[in-house]
Amino acid sequence: MPSRYNTVSFLSDFGTRDEFVGVVHSVLHNIAPQIDVIDITHGIPAHDVRAGSLALARSVEYLCPGIVLAVVDPGVGTERKKIAVEVGEGESVLIGPDNGLLAPAVAMVGGPKRVVELTNLDFQLNGPSTTFDGRDVFAPAAAHLVNGVDITELGEVIDPNGLVPALIPVSYLDGETLHTEVLWIDQYGNIQLNIGPEDLPQDELQIKIDDQIYSVDRVTAFEQISDGGLGFIVNSTGLVEIAALRSSAANELRASVGDSIQIVRTSRDSGISTPVVLQPKKENS
Numbered sequence: 230m231p232s233r234y235n236t237v238s239f240l241s242d243f244g245t246r247d248e249f250v251g252v253v254h255s256v257l258h259n260i261a262p263q264i265d266v267i268d269i270t271h272g273i274p275a276h277d278v279r280a281g282s283l284a285l286a287r288s289v290e291y292l293c294p295g296i297v298l299a300v301v302d303p304g305v306g307t308e309r310k311k312i313a314v315e316v317g318e319g320e321s322v323l324i325g326p327d328n329g330l331l332a333p334a335v336a337m338v339g340g341p342k343r344v345v346e347l348t349n350l351d352f353q354l355n356g357p358s359t360t361f362d363g364r365d366v367f368a369p370a371a372a373h374l375v376n377g378v379d380i381t382e383l384g385e386v387i388d389p390n391g392l393v394p395a396l397i398p399v400s401y402l403d404g405e406t407l408h409t410e411v412l413w414i415d416q417y418g419n420i421q422l423n424i425g426p427e428d429l430p431q432d433e434l435q436i437k438i439d440d441q442i443y444s445v446d447r448v449t450a451f452e453q454i455s456d457g458g459l460g461f462i463v464n465s466t467g468l469v470e471i472a473a474l475r476s477s478a479a480n481e482l483r484a485s486v487g488d489s490i491q492i493v494r495t496s497r498d499s500g501i502s503t504p505v506v507l508q509p510k511k512e513n514s
Contacts, residue, residue, distance in 0.1 A: 232374070232375055232376060232377040233319065233320075234294075234295045234296055234322070234374055234375050235263060235264065235265055235295060235375060236264075236265045236266075236267060236293045236294070236295035236296065237257060237264055237265070237266050237267070237295060237296040237297075237298050237371050237372075237375065238266075238267045238269055238288075238292045238293065238295065238296070238297050238298070239253065239254075239266055239267065239268050239269060239271075239298045239299075240268075240269040240270055240271070240273065240281065240284060240285055240288070240297075240298070240299045240300070240301075241253075241270075241271045241273065241281075241299070241300040241301065241363065242271070242272075242273040242274065242275050242276065242277065242281060242300070242301045243271045243300070243363070244271055244272065244275075245271055249361075249363065249364075250268070250271050252364055253298075253300075253363050253364055253368045254266055256354070256364055256368040256369060256372065257368050257371060257372045257375075259372075260368075260369060260372035260373060260375075260376065261372040261373075261375040261376050263375070264372060264375050267292070267293065269284070269285075269288055269292070270284060273301050276301070276303040277301065278301050278303065278328055278329050278330050278395070279329070279395060279396060279397070280301075280413065280486070281299065281301035281330050282301075282329055282330050282331070282332065282333045282334070282395040282397075283333070283397075283412060283413055284413075285297070285299055285330065285331070285333065285334040286333035286334045286336075286337050287466045288334075289334040289337050289338055290337060290338065292321075294320040294321050295321060295322075295375075296321070296322050296323075296324060296371045296374055296375065297321060297322070297323040297324065297325075297334070298324050298325065298363075298367055298368065298371045299323065299324070299325035299330055299331060299334075300325055300326070300362070300363040300367055301325075301326075301328075301330050302325070302326040302328065302330075302362060302363070303328075304326065304328055305326070305359065305360055305361070305362050306358075306359035306360055306362075309326055309327060309328055309393075310326070310327035310346050310387075311325075311326060311327070311346065311347040311362060311366050311367065312324070312325070312326070312327045312331070312344055312345065312346055312347060312387070312392075313344070313345045313347060313370055313374075313380055313383055313384075314331055314335055314341045314343075314344050314389075314392070315341065315342045315343040315344070315345075315380050316335060316338045316339060316340070316341060316342055317338060317339060317342065318342070319342065321338070322371075322374055322380060323335060324347075324367050324370050324371050325367060326362070327392060327393050328393055329393045329394060329395040329396065330395070331392065332392045332393060332394050332395050333395045333397065335392065340389075341389035341390075341392065342389070343380060343381070343386060343389065344386070344387050344388070344389045344391075344392065345380050345381060345383050345384045345385065345386055345387065346384045346385045346387050347366055347367075347370050347383050347384045348383075348384035348385050349382060349383050349384045352369055352370055352373045352378065352382070352383050353365055353366050353369050353370070354366075354369055370383050397412075397423070398410040398412075398423050399423065400422070400423050400424045400428060405493060405494055406491050406492070406493050407424070407428065407429075407430070407491065407492040407493075408489060408491055409422040409423055409424050409489070409490050409491070409492060410422070410423050410487065410488070410489055410490070411484055411485065411486050411487060411488045411490060412468070412486070413486060414479045414484065414485070414486060417472075417477065418472075418473065418476065418477020418478050418479040418480055418481075419462075419464065419470045419471070419472045419478060419479075420470055420471040420472075420478050420479050420482070420484050420490075421464060421466075421468055421469075421470040422468065422469050422470060422471070422490065423468070424468065424469050425463075425467060425468055425469060426463050426467075426469055428469070429447070429461060429469060429492070430492075430494055432494040432495065433494065433495040434447075434461070434492055434493065434494060434495060435492070435493050435494075435495050436459075436471070436490050436491065436492055436493075437490070437491040437492075437493065438482055438483075438484060438488065438489075438490050438491070439483065441482075443459055443482070444458070444459070444495065445458075445459045445460060445461050445471060445492075446458060446459070446460050446461070447460070447461050447462075448460035448461065448462050448472075449462065449463075450462075451472055451474065451475075452474070454472060454473060454474040455474070456474055457474075458473070458474070459471055459472070459473055459478060459481075459482075460472050460473075460474075471490075
């Protein structure tokens with residue numbers, strides 16, 4: 230059977246301490262020795278479906294055409310569906326649990342064309358338990374697609390409009406205050422918010438978090454942030470994030486994913502307390 234796929238892009242919350250990632254790689258190669266596997270990340274926090282869905286959505290437009298294998302699956306072994314979603318004109322198929330993990334990425338690339346629930350046991354491994362669908366169900370499905378199996382052979386075709394959506398918070402404006410939420414904090418400590426640059430008021434701005442007020446400048450490069458200050462910058466996904474100069478804004482603000490951050494216009498007459506400016510860190514002697 231000729232195949233239109235040769236690449237599997239793999240994302241999970243498996244981490245790299247245990248054998249899980251290596252075992253999935255081996256299953257893929259055992260079934261389809263010609264396969265190329267790209268590891269997107271395995272550093273998604275354990276069980277954090279929203280973090281996984283956001284990482285996948287940030288990545289999907291830049292992935293090679295082929296199979297996307299995504300496993301963040303706290304409901305493994307339950308009745309949640311195991312699915313394969315064909316997108317575009319069949320250039321790619323996303324495989325994983327139907328728990329909101331895949332839906333944002335599917336939407337980013339134009340929506341589903343065909344969706345199959347992975348029910349055909351002929352294309353699965355007979356594992357000793359129901360706790361490792363990444364190995365027993367999702368990886369075999371991906372490999373068989375690479376070998377030329379049609380998606381409809383993997384199971385029952387289901388309604389493409391029935392995918393479980395992701396729960397992504399929406400910002401809102403209350404008077405002069407823009408209420409945002411921390412979506413993600415990267416390894417540099419940059420704080421990604423759930424707004425785009427068009428949502429920011431065209432004024433000097435402050436943020437409020439945990440009853441503290443901070444001045445934040447607009448910048449287009451990290452080096453434009455003043456020493457000890459904060460900057461709003463549009464990141465590589467087109468969303469606004471708060472950054473500090475060569476340090477972690479998240480640590481400075483004690484911010485975590487899910488925290489609320491309010492953005493307000495700077496005004497001398499607003500009655501807002503004097504802005505707090507971060508102090509430059511002392512160099513270690």
